[in-house]
Amino acid sequence: MDSSPNSPLAAEPAATPAVSTSEGPLPALRARIAAGLIAADPAQELAAEKLQDLWRRTRGYDPKVEPPDTGGFLGRFFRRKPVEEAPDGTPLGLYLVGEVGRGKSMLMDLFFASADVARKKRLHFHQFMQQAHRRIFEWKKQHGDATDPIPPLADSIVAEAALLCFDEFQVHDIADAMILGRLFEALFARGVVIVATSNTTPDDLFKGKPGRDAFLPFIALIKKRIEVMMLDSARDYRRDRIRGLPTWHVPPDGRAERALDAAFEELTGERHAPSTRLTLLGRAVEIPQAARGVARFDFDDVCGKPLGPADYLAIATHFHTVVLDAIPRLSPDNADKARRFITLIDALYEHRVKLVASAEDVPDRLYQRGENAAMFERTASRLMEMQSQEYLALPHLT
Structure with missing residues (x-):
């Protein structure tokens, strides 16, 4: 099965569960609790029960795949079935919604690992949409409009997948909103089952954005074909993890790099993650590594390129944590990088993004000479505050 970057479903690797999931997500969750790997959480247990029911209903699920159509556009059009006539026995999916850090991704991983479905994929929703746009572009280039x-x-x-598991289901981009309704209608008509995690209820997707009225039928479709469940855990496990981590490492040597590697793995469950990109206003912002709402950059990746406030805002709203390697000393000698760094930190701070970084010095001594040194005092103050337990306890603002 093709999982190259050009595949429509190049999957984000899921974290490997430490306990066998052969009997489904609920026994796997209970085994983790019994082994002392995680704490018992009644809200997570309720969600696992719902996922266990879906696990039972999807065992052996294998809807027929139609052969490629050769009859042109009209043949494909008349062959399509509306959602109301989706294949008999198609199970409803599950949309698990809750605040950041409540264990949604962990629960979906347990479900995905145990799902007895021959064709299945788990990936970040933003990654899925990027690949969909790429495939649409390639199709139009080959076949025209x-x-x-x-x-x-x-x-x-x-x-490739009769079961799709999406992590961090969000819709911020008008280009995504324009195709989602028709794409999901086509997927449901073909019997695809969708499981998703999100911080946003379906009714609040794309809220306040221009063109949302045209997006409302998609919301209705989601609510019809996917059961929505709130994960009401009172505890933010992600914040518990980051509050136990050192967040500023001096100097940016091998020891610091290993510390940042460990922090990224602790927060994402992955030692290395695939790259991705954020697309806005026809531009792409490259993210060297991204997983579970965490982005990782070298300083030059994010401050050495001609990025602006809109790019940093996109990073701040898409990721709850940024891991940043090798912040240098700043001065008039690297004024453009210093200015971008100030703008980046402003965006991260305003959206309560957590920062784990390595640097040449502590914030107060990063920028000590030149005309912008005084302006950097506010940035240094924010960097110090961002290391505090009070700041680390704040929720991310998207």
Whole structure:
């Protein structure tokens, strides 16, 4: 199965569960609790029960994959079934919604690892949409605008996955909103089951954005084909993890790099993560590593390139934590990088993004000479505050 970057479903690797999941997510969760790997949480147990029910209903699930259509656009159009006529026996999916750090991704990983479905994929939703746009672009380049790219895109997706598990389901981009309704309608018509985690209820997706009225049918479709469940855990386990980590490492040597590696793995469950990109206003912001709402950059990746406030805002709203390697000393000699760094920290601070970094010195001594040294005093103050337990306890603002 193709999982190259050009595949429509190049999957983000899921964390490997420490306990066997062969009997489903609920026994796996209870085994983790019994082994002392995690604490018991009634809200997580309720969600695991719901996922266990879906696990039972999807055992052996394998909807028929139609052969590629050769009859052109009209043939594909008349072959499509509306959602109301989706394959008999298609199980409803599950949309698990709750605040950051409540264990949604962990629960979905337990479900995904145990799911007895021959064709299944788990990936970050933003990654899925990037790949969908890429495939649509390639289709139009090959076939022109006279044919509809959505049915063949859906065909290619269902050929690889009858079960799709999406982490961090969010819709911020108008380009995503424009295709989601038709793409998901086509996937549901082909019998695809979708499980998703999100910080946002379906009714609040794309809220306050221009063009939302045209997005409302997609929300109705989601609520019809995917059961929504709130995960009401009172405890933020992600914040518990980061509050136990040192967040500022001096100097940026091998020891600091290993500390940042360990922090990234602790927060994401992954030693290395794939790259991704954020697309806004026709531009792409490259993220060298991204997983579970955590982005990792070298300083030059994010401050050595011509990025601006809108780019840093996109990073701050998409990621709850940034791991930043090798912040240098700042001065008029690297004024452009210093200015971008100030803008980046302003965006992260305003959105309560958590920062784990290595640097040449403590914040107060990073920028000590030149005309902008006084301006940097506010940034240094914010960097110091961002290391405090009070700041680390604050929720991320998207």
